[in-house]
Amino acid sequence: GAGVSQSPSNKVTEKGKDVELRCDPISGHTALYWYRQSLGQGLEFLIYFQGNSAPDKSGLPSDRFSAERTGGSVSTLTIQRTQQEDSAVYLCASSFAAQSETQYFGPGTRLLVL
Amino acid sequence: DAKTTQPPSMDCAEGRAANLPCNHSTISGNEYVYWYRQIHSQGPQYIIHGLKNNETNEMASLIITEDRKSSTLILPHATLRDTAVYYCIVRPGGSGGSNYKLTFGKGTLLTVNP
Numbered sequence: 001g002a003g004v005s006q007s008p009s010n011k012v013t014e015k016g017k018d019v020e021l022r023c024d025p026i027s028g029h030t031a032l033y034w035y036r037q038s039l040g041q042g043l044e045f046l047i048y049f050q051g052n053s054a055p056d057k058s059g060l061p062s063d064r065f066s067a068e069r070t071g072g073s074v075s076t077l078t079i080q081r082t083q084q085e086d087s088a089v090y091l092c093a094s095s096f097a098a099q100s101e102t103q104y105f106g107p108g109t110r111l112l113v114l
Numbered sequence: 115d116a117k118t119t120q121p122p123s124m125d126c127a128e129g130r131a132a133n134l135p136c137n138h139s140t141i142s143g144n145e146y147v148y149w150y151r152q153i154h155s156q157g158p159q160y161i162i163h164g165l166k167n168n169e170t171n172e173m174a175s176l177i178i179t180e181d182r183k184s185s186t187l188i189l190p191h192a193t194l195r196d197t198a199v200y201y202c203i204v205r206p207g208g209s210g211g212s213n214y215k216l217t218f219g220k221g222t223l224l225t226v227n228p
Contacts, residue, residue, distance in 0.1 A: 004157075033214065043158075045215040056212070091157050095214075102148070103216060105157035 002026065004106035006092050012112045013082055021077040021109045025094030032075050033095075033103060034067055038088040046090075049075065082113045118202045123223045126196075132189040134222050136202030139183040144207050147178060149187045150218070151198040158201070158218070161187065165207070192226045199223050 005024040013019050025032050034046040045059040049069045060066070064082075069075040079086055089108040095101035119137040126132040138147065148163040162169055162176045164185075169176045175188040189196055201221040206213040 006157075031214070033216075035216070042220075043216055043218045045217075048214055058212075059215070093158075093216075102160055102163065103214070104160055105150075108157045110155075 004092055004094050004104055006090075006106040006109050008109060009107065010110045010112075012114065014114055015084060016081055018078065018080045019082055019111065021079075021090050021092075021111070023075045023077070023092030023094075023106060025073065025075070025092070026104060028096065029094035029104075030072065030097050031095040031101065031103075032069055033093040034075070034077050035091040035093065036088045037091060037108070043091070046077070079111075082111075084113045087111055087113045118204060118219055120200070120202055120219065120222045122220065123225070125225050125227060126189075126192045128194055128226055128228050129191055132192040132196065132224055132226070134187040134189075134200050134202075134224060135184065136187070137184045138202070138204050141182050141204050142206070145204045146207055147176065147182075147185050148203045148205060149174070149176065150201045150203070151196075152201070152221075153195075153198040159198075161200075192224075194226050194228060197224060197226045 004026055007022045030051045032049045036044045036046055047067045048056040064080045067077045089110050091105055091108045093103040093105045095103045146163050146165050149161040150158040151161055152158045162171055162174050164176045164178055178185045199221040201218040
């Protein structure tokens with residue numbers, strides 16, 4: 001079946017511009033996660049959505065970052081006034097239901113802020 | 115979460131079995147062992163997970179020692195496409211807490227040679 005999809009696959013933007021990254025989770029998965037992976041670095045948790053519960057936004061690095069999930073499916077991660085340090089691979093994952101379920105990752109969006 | 119220790123790199127000949135070790139000596143009774151891999155420029159790919167018993171799926175086998183302090187991921191017939199960084203992580207089962215926040219260590223770079 002179809003896996004997690006993300007778009008765009010690559011994004012180059014200028015410092016100060018806003019960007020939107022999209023994630024389509026696996027159909028039927030109620031939990032959705034955003035992570036960031038900087039060059040040579042490990043996985044950094046950003047935000048977690050589970051059904052209709054309030055999202056866990058504790059990993060968002062600043063108020064320039066926000067995310068929403070519409071209709072319990074597609075999610076959009078928005079970065080306002082991008083900075084060069086925002087350059088990274090942004091990964092989305094989804095899981096079937098509970099927190100302990102296996103997470104399946106998308107291919108990521110490679111963001112480069114010039 | 116319990117920490118894991120993996121060798122930084124390993125080589126394997128194409129067609130041979132690749133055995134990737136992982137130490138998790140401080141693992142708790144309710145923590146699962148998960149393996150992911152990340153092929154260059156791709157998102158992490160789930161491979162397999164287990165609690166106590168050995169597990170096998172279409173990708174790999176997972177052997178967990180009786181004391182659960184270590185495990186081995188086995189790729190029975192490695193191919194060039196299996197060249198990737200392999201991550202061993204432990205995470206609690208069940209709901210509650212923030213066990214959904216995955217963290218990867220440095221992993222093992224497996225290079226499959228022709």
